[in-house]
Amino acid sequence: MSVQIKICGIREAHALEAVIAEKADFGGFIFHPPSPRNLSLEEATALITQAQGRIQRVGLIVNPGDDFLDKLFATAKLDALQLQGSESPQRIAEIRERYGVKVWKAIAVATKEDVRRASDYLGSADFILFDAKTPPGALPGGLGLRFDWNLLADVNLSVPWGLAGGLHAQNVAEAISLTKAPMVDVCSGTEISPGMKDVDKIAAFCKAARSV
Numbered sequence: 001m002s003v004q005i006k007i008c009g010i011r012e013a014h015a016l017e018a019v020i021a022e023k024a025d026f027g028g029f030i031f032h033p034p035s036p037r038n039l040s041l042e043e044a045t046a047l048i049t050q051a052q053g054r055i056q057r058v059g060l061i062v063n064p065g066d067d068f069l070d071k072l073f074a075t076a077k078l079d080a081l082q083l084q085g086s087e088s089p090q091r092i093a094e095i096r097e098r099y100g101v102k103v104w105k106a107i108a109v110a111t112k113e114d115v116r117r118a119s120d121y122l123g124s125a126d127f128i129l130f131d132a133k134t135p136p137g138a139l140p141g142g143l144g145l146r147f148d149w150n151l152l153a154d155v156n157l158s159v160p161w162g163l164a165g166g167l168h169a170q171n172v173a174e175a176i177s178l179t180k181a182p183m184v185d186v187c188s189g190t191e192i193s194p195g196m197k198d199v200d201k202i203a204a205f206c207k208a209a210r211s212v
């Protein structure tokens with residue numbers, strides 16, 4: 001089976017059309033006000049409706065409270081929620097149960113110990129995304145930083161997983177060959193500047209990921 005692809009940080013209708021045209025598997029929509037890719041509920045609802053039945057829609061959020069999630073799920077129909085903060089396995093189980101949505105957990109990786117932390121989420125998360133750990137005080141993702149892919153050499157999880165962090169068209173094939181990641185996630189590697197997607201970079205990334 002070929003690698004699955006998620007293009008994250010979609011903000012514009014034409015970028016979403018490009019992601020769908022390239023047959024990416026997942027489109028990511030970010031709800032995090034400090035991010036240059038942040039969407040209002042209104043903006044997100046338009047994109048999520050445009051994407052319905054054409055690509056799986058993943059909402060990305062950091063340590064969300066129920067107030068925000070209640071509003072989000074009242075307006076937007078997401079296929080999965082990606083949690084990028086310090087959410088505990090208990091909180092993930094709670095969100096899954098309360099909203100009846102698949103929950104992905106992003107694990108911030110700098111060391112082997114970080115990779116081992118993924119096992120804490122088996123039984124609560126539906127999907128594990130290994131992403132690069134970012135510096136204290138910085139955004140928890142979308143910075144184009146990568147980690148040592150060798151840290152994933154013996155990953156063997158009972159849930160699906162993916163690789164993120166600093167991927168782009170020029171390195172994604174090597175990353176897949178080395179890690180055997182079944183899914184790759186990219187944000188800044190498909191942009192000309194933070195939050196501005198580029199259709200040629202989206203196409204090049206998808207082509208390179210499928211070349212392995």
Ligand SMILES: O=C(O)c1ccccc1NCC(=O)[C@H](O)[C@H](O)COP(=O)(O)O
Binds near residue numbers: 009060145164
């Ligand atoms: O992208 C953001 O702005 C962002 C903000 C807050 C939390 C997470 C964020 N992105 C997470 C992603 O899923 C990215 O695709 C992932 O971190 C990889 O980003 P990049 O290294 O830029 O490809």
